[in-house]
Amino acid sequence: MSLFSYAKPRALGEALRLLKNGTIAIAGGTDLVGLIRSGLARPEGLVDLTGIDGLRGWTREKGKGLRIGALTPLADLETSPQLQKLAPMIAQSLRDAATPQLRNMGTVGGNLLQRNRCWYFRDEAVPCWLKGGTRCFAAEGENRYHAILGAAECVMVAPSDLAPALIAYDAEIEIASSIGRRTVKLGQLFVTPSGRQRKEHSIKKGELITSVRISDAALERRGTFLKAMDRKAWSFALVSVAASARIKDGKARDVRVVLGGVAPVPWWVPAAHKLLEGSALDDNSCLAAADLILASAQPLRDNGYKVTLARELIRRALRSLVA
Numbered sequence: 001m002s003l004f005s006y007a008k009p010r011a012l013g014e015a016l017r018l019l020k021n022g023t024i025a026i027a028g029g030t031d032l033v034g035l036i037r038s039g040l041a042r043p044e045g046l047v048d049l050t051g052i053d054g055l056r057g058w059t060r061e062k063g064k065g066l067r068i069g070a071l072t073p074l075a076d077l078e079t080s081p082q083l084q085k086l087a088p089m090i091a092q093s094l095r096d097a098a099t100p101q102l103r104n105m106g107t108v109g110g111n112l113l114q115r116n117r118c119w120y121f122r123d124e125a126v127p128c129w130l131k132g133g134t135r136c137f138a139a140e141g142e143n144r145y146h147a148i149l150g151a152a153e154c155v156m157v158a159p160s161d162l163a164p165a166l167i168a169y170d171a172e173i174e175i176a177s178s179i180g181r182r183t184v185k186l187g188q189l190f191v192t193p194s195g196r197q198r199k200e201h202s203i204k205k206g207e208l209i210t211s212v213r214i215s216d217a218a219l220e221r222r223g224t225f226l227k228a229m230d231r232k233a234w235s236f237a238l239v240s241v242a243a244s245a246r247i248k249d250g251k252a253r254d255v256r257v258v259l260g261g262v263a264p265v266p267w268w269v270p271a272a273h274k275l276l277e278g279s280a281l282d283d284n285s286c287l288a289a290a291d292l293i294l295a296s297a298q299p300l301r302d303n304g305y306k307v308t309l310a311r312e313l314i315r316r317a318l319r320s321l322v323a
């Protein structure tokens, strides 16, 4: 590990001034510290965001929706009874994310921007394509946990459980830098690594996520998050599904189904949402939507099971919206 500087600013403006080339932000450190230890991240300096109180906590104001500060610990969202009522998919997605200790340390911004868990990527000795090499070792190697959809040169999967849940609420994120602020749909944040883009998201150097926002209208949706895992704890999703819809007179409107664990980015198919518009979400229509979502699946040697698993999880998540 090489030497780096460390600063703990108390205000966002100060943090943004300190973020220069070679300097990166650290929040809970539950992902970044491991990456630094194993040489996969080599910052010249760390800007510790945990001293900025204004980025922590959540608020709900009529007309302004739900605002969650980027530095809010995952445990605070998971355990809040008010939030469980207001936006149940958030708590559901975090219940099985990592361990209670990691959820106490880990933050919303860090969870969204954590790096992928491909074992070749995490092994500092393997110079795979995403790290600047010429080959994806997973494509023809051990790929049980890798992508079945939407991959190009890199077959890793987006690891965050929170991201599909928030995207199913059509959430936006606010991003700040020393030249101003911008707001983007969370669904646009993630990037499929391909060609010159050897990266997982579109946050630029010097930018920080300050908050996540969900509109009042989106909070009226019903929602369900389901996650299939290899074991009960410490486990990333084999497949996760966040499904939401407005239900009126037993019919679904504005359906959104977002999958985790199947593609390099959280995955959704607008044509499937259209197919379900006005549907009673019976078994047949749920499975027809699942088949449409999975139609372009290209399983690798070891992960064909994900297609079957995803199909059934999509059915269950959608059915639960009218149960």
Ligand SMILES: Cc1cc2nc3c(=O)[nH]c(=O)nc-3n(C[C@H](O)[C@H](O)[C@H](O)COP(=O)(O)OP(=O)(O)OC[C@H]3O[C@@H](n4cnc5c(N)ncnc54)[C@H](O)[C@@H]3O)c2cc1C
Pocket: 024, 025, 026, 027, 028, 029, 030, 031, 032, 033, 049, 070, 071, 074, 096, 097, 098, 099, 102, 105, 106, 107, 108, 109, 110, 111, 112, 113, 114, 115, 159, 160, 161, 162, 203, 207, 208, 209, 210, 234, 235, 236, 237
């Ligand atoms: C054993 C284990 C099991 C896990 N299981 C799961 C799981 O099942 N599901 C799941 O979703 N996650 C899982 N995780 C990941 C865990 O949730 C993340 O490590 C955690 O959420 C990261 O948050 P953090 O605040 O510690 O981020 P950090 O490690 O501090 O930062 C991660 C990245 O985000 C950047 N960053 C942080 N905050 C901001 C911000 N506000 N603006 C811009 N950049 C920022 C940092 O620069 C860094 O690049 C697991 C982790 C471990 C170690």
Ligand code: SF4
Pocket: 116, 118, 119, 120, 121, 128, 129, 130, 131, 135, 136, 137, 138, 139, 146, 153, 154, 155, 156
């Ligand atoms: S899936 Fe991506 S991260 Fe994993 S070996 Fe291939 S290129 Fe590297």
